Amino acid sequence: MGSVKDYFSSLGYGIASLLKGMQVTGKEFITPKITEKYPENRENPPVAPRFRAILELKYDSEGRHKCIACGICERQCPNGTIKLTTKMVDTPDGKKKRKLDNYMYDLGSCTFCQLCVTNCPQDALEFNNDFEQAVFTRDKLVKKLNYLPEKEEPAPTPEELARMQAEREAKIAAAKAAAAAKKAAAAKATQDTPAKDTPQENAGNPSPDK
Ligand code: SF4
Numbered sequence: 153m154g155s156v157k158d159y160f161s162s163l164g165y166g167i168a169s170l171l172k173g174m175q176v177t178g179k180e181f182i183t184p185k186i187t188e189k190y191p192e193n194r195e196n197p198p199v200a201p202r203f204r205a206i207l208e209l210k211y212d213s214e215g216r217h218k219c220i221a222c223g224i225c226e227r228q229c230p231n232g233t234i235k236l237t238t239k240m241v242d243t244p245d246g247k248k249k250r251k252l253d254n255y256m257y258d259l260g261s262c263t264f265c266q267l268c269v270t271n272c273p274q275d276a277l278e279f280n281n282d283f284e285q286a287v288f289t290r291d292k293l294v295k296k297l298n299y300l301p302e303k304e305e306p307a308p309t310p311e312e313l314a315r316m317q318a319e320r321e322a323k324i325a326a327a328k329a330a331a332a333a334k335k336a337a338a339a340k341a342t343q344d345t346p347a348k349d350t351p352q353e354n355a356g357n358p359s360p361d362k
């Protein structure tokens with residue numbers, strides 16, 4: 153008797169489960185369908201604006217990026233996806249400055265964690281949502297992000313050059329004055345220190361112990 157009861161109990165449970173599944177199926181059956189006609193809708197693809205497809209440098213309207221080649225993004229990347237090379241250039245005020253030479257990004261190893269973007273002190277990076285990045289060979293996934301020709305910094309005006317020169321001379325003069333003051337202080341300290349007795353002076357004065 154017990155086995156018959158178990159049989160009908162299992163049967164009822166199975167039918168209830170089937171109806172529940174059919175309910176979900178039926179609901180999806182009458183839900184309006186959305187068919188993306190890709191690639192016909194390529195001009196206006198339904199991609200979320202924040203979708204992370206590929207990293208890029210932000211360029212302003214004059215074609216300049218804000219990267220200062222500090223290397224933070226390269227160090228923060230957990231996958232070694234970013235490789236920077238830099239160069240030293242002379243600035244108009246006579247100093248040396250590090251500049252970006254090559255910003256290489258390997259899309260094939262990027263996990264889109266965005267650590268590079270969030271840690272950039274210059275807000276120089278962003279993700280583009282252009283999802284069509286398929287290529288036939290992996291080496292084509294390595295991209296140079298500073299692809300635009302480097303634009304020269306605007307040349308300083310004569311007034312700015314004069315100001316830079318004056319600042320540099322003032323710094324040199326201040327450094328010389330500080331060095332001279334330090335030297336004079338050291339010389340004075342030497343003069344003020346009492347001279348120690350020399351061995352010759354002590355030669356005729358036997359020790360009290362003797
Ligand atoms: S992109 Fe940003 S973090 Fe990376 S080197 Fe340039 S300034 Fe530094």
Ligand code: SF4
Pocket residue numbers: 207228229230231232233234261262263264265266267268269
């Ligand atoms: S998103 Fe993450 S993995 Fe990709 S380059 Fe940036 S730090 Fe590296």
